[in-house]
Amino acid sequence: MRKLIISILIGVIFPLYASAGFVFRNDKDVTVVINDSEEQVVHTALEMFQKDYVNVFDRELKTSNQQGNIYIGTIGLNKKAEQFIAIKDIQELKQHEEAFLVSVKDNHLIILGSDKRGTAYGILELSRMIGVSPWEWWADSPVEKKQSFKLKEGFKTLQYPSVARRGIFINDEDWGLTPWSYLTHEPSDTKGQIGPKTHARIFELLLRLRANTFWPAMHTCSVAFYLTPGNKETADKYGIFIGTAHCEPMMRNTNAEWKTAGTGKYDYVNNRENVLKFWEERVKELAGSDNIYTLGIRGVHDGKMQGANTLQEQKAALTNVLKDQREMIAKYVNPNVEQVSQVFIPYKEVLDVYKMGLEVPEDVSLLWCDDNYGYIRHFPDSKERARKGGNGIYYHISYWGRPHSYLWLATNHPAQLYTQMKLAYDKGAQDMWILNVGDIKP
Template sequence: MEYTLFEKKKKSLQIFLETQSFTGVQKIAEKIADDFLKITDERPQIVNTLQDTVSIAIGTYGNSELIDSLCKAKVLDAAKLEGKREVYVHKLIDHPCKTGKLLVVAGSDKRGTIYGMFSLTEYFGMTAMNDWGDVAPQKRKLLTIPESYEYYSKEPSVKYRGFFINDEWPAFGTWTTRHFDGFTVKMYDHIFEYLLRMKGNYLWPAMWSSSFLLDGPGMASAELADEYGIVICFSHHEPCLRSSEEWDLVRGEDTKYGNEWNYFKNKQGLLTYWKEGLKRSGHLENMITIGMRGERDSSMLGENSTLYDNISLLKEIIHNQKAMIRECVKRDTDQIPMMLALYKEVEAYYYGDETTEGLNAWDEL
C-alpha cells in the first residue's frame, strides 16, 4: 500500500523544523523546499509548530525534542543514531496530531540530517546534476511512499569524501567570475550544495588566484561551509589554514612576516603568519595542512642540501606547527585532524633512504 504525501490541488506538503535546529539544516530545508517546487510546481511551507497539516518532520538526534521523544518511545531506533557518524533515517509513522501519517527525516548529527533531507528529494526525482548539468526533475502531480517505509543509512566507510578545485583556470575561474563576481560565497554555496547532495563532506577550495578566507567576502565562505558541516582543508603547500595567495598579499621586508617563504631563512615571520591563521579560523571544522615546501612546488633548501638536512628541517617545522595548533585551535575533541600531503619533491623525505630515517618512522608524525 502507498501513502499519499502530496496530490496536486488536493493535498499540499508542509515541512516541520524546530527553531533550535542547526542553521545549516535550516538553510538546507529551504533548498529542499525549492526541490519540491521544481518537482511539483508547489513550494512547501516550512513551519516551527507540529500541527495536523505537517507531512514531513525533520530533526537531529540530541538537537530535536521531537526526534528525541520518538526515540524514547521506540518509534525510532536510538541505537542506530546515537553516537553514529553521518547516519540518517526515513520513516513513515503515525501522525502525532491527527489520523494519518508523518514522514520523519532524522539524522545522527548535522551532516546526517542534511544527507537525509537531500536523499528525500532524490527519492522523488531530484538530482545533484540539476545545478551542474541542467538536469531538471520530472514533474509529478502525485508523491507517494510505501506505508511501511523505513530506511536507516549506514555509516560511511570513508570518513572524509570530497574533491580539490584544482587548476581552476580558465574554465572554472571564468565561470565563477562571470556569474558570481569571483570566488565568492555565492559560488561556494553551489559547490557546497553539490558536495552534500553527493554525500561528500570535504573540500580543498580553489587556490590559484583566490584566498578562500578573504574572498567570501571575508570569511563568509568558510563560515557557510561550517554551517553545512563541510570540512575545509587547504592544499598541499598551504599550511595552518592560510592560502598561498594570501601570503603574497602580506609578505614584505618591512612586515612582521618577512618576505621569504623559507623557514630556514624566515622562521619567526612564518610562525607568526601561521599562528594568526590558526587563531582566525581554527574554531571552524577544518582539516589542518601541516608541513611545508618551497614556493611553486619547489624544494626549500635547494639542490645542494642533503636528504638529512631537509628531513630535519621538516621535522622542526611540523613539531612547531603542531604545538601552535594545540595552543590556538579550540575544539570539543582532543583529536584535531591534520594532513601532510607528500608531493613529488618531498616524497623522498617521507621514505628516507638506506642511511637516513624518513618521516614514516618518526613517532611524532
C-alpha cells in the first residue's frame, strides 16, 4: 500500500516525468552525441540550438562523441544515431534532399538528416518545438521560459522540402538594410558595406526558416557581396547557396564590379574576350562553394543587353553566351556541368527572346517572373515541366522602378501572394522560389 501511494503521488506531482519518452528539464543536463566530422552548417545549427536551450531552460547543452541523451547525425556519419532508426525510415530519408527525422526511442532523442542541411533543419526543429520563433531576433519575438518539455516514446516526424531552392533577394537596399548595416550594426568606414556580421543575422533567419538560397544586394549604393571579406565564409557557415539576380550572370555583381574589374564596355557581342575574363575570375574564385550560377546576360544594371539591338540579335548572342558560360563551369567547377546548379531567368525583354525559340540546356532551371506587381507572367507548359532542370519563380513583394515604386511596407495582399504561388506550384514551378524583399525588418 505504501509503494502504491508513493507511485500515485509521483504520478500526480510529476506527470511529465512519469512515463517513458524524452524530457528537456530546467533541473537536469542533457548531452548531445555528434561527430566532429559533421559539416559546418550542422555545428552552426547546434550552436544556435544550444543558445535557444539556455534561453528556454537556463541549462547548458553538453556535447560528446561517445554517450549521451541526444544523438545527432547525417546518414553515413553517425552510426550511433542510425542504430535507433528503422531501415525503412533511413531509406525514406535517402530519397529526399534536405530531409530530416526526429524521433524518440528508448528514452533517447534522435535527429538524422539525409544531408548536411537536413540535419541542420532537424536540430532547429527542436528550437521550434521548445517555443523559439525563427523570428526571435528580427521581429523581437520573446522566448518563454519553460520548466520542461516532453516528447513521448515513439514520437516521429520525417520532413523534407517541397521546393528545392528557396530564399530571398535583398533588393532596393539603399535606405534600409545598407545604412543600418554599415552605420549601426557593424560600423564601417566603407560606405555601403554590408558585412559578415549583418549577413550572419540574415543567414541565421534563413536557416531557421529552412530557406537555403540568397541573392545579395546589388545596387551601386552597397558594396558587392564578394568584395567584403568574410561574407563568403559566413554563407558557407550557414549552409546557404549564393545566387545572383537576372542581370548578374556567373556570380558577378556587374553593376558594382564592372567599373573596377572590367575592361571596355560590358558588351558580349563586341567585347567578348574581356566579358568572359570578367566572369572567369569569379568562377575560379568560387570553385568548391555552394553556388547557383545565373546564366545569360543583360545590361550592366537591369537593362537589355548591349551590342544586340533586335530580339533576333539578342537570341543569337544569348545562344553563344550560354555555350561559353557552360564551358567555363565545366572547366572550373565540375566537368559534369549538369551536376552544377544553374538558372536562366526570362525577366522583362528576355522573356520575349525566350519565346522566340531560345534553347536553354535541359538541366538549367527556368525561373519565371511576375510582372513586378505580383502577377506571374508565365507558367511552365507541359514541355517545360518535363525539363530536368525544372522551373521556379522570382516574385516581388518590393519594387523600385517605373511606372511607380512600392518599397518596405507590405503592399502585396497575402491572399494574392498565396494564390499566385499556389498556382505556380500546381503548374510545376517547384524547383526554385526567390522572394524579392526590400528589407527584412517589416
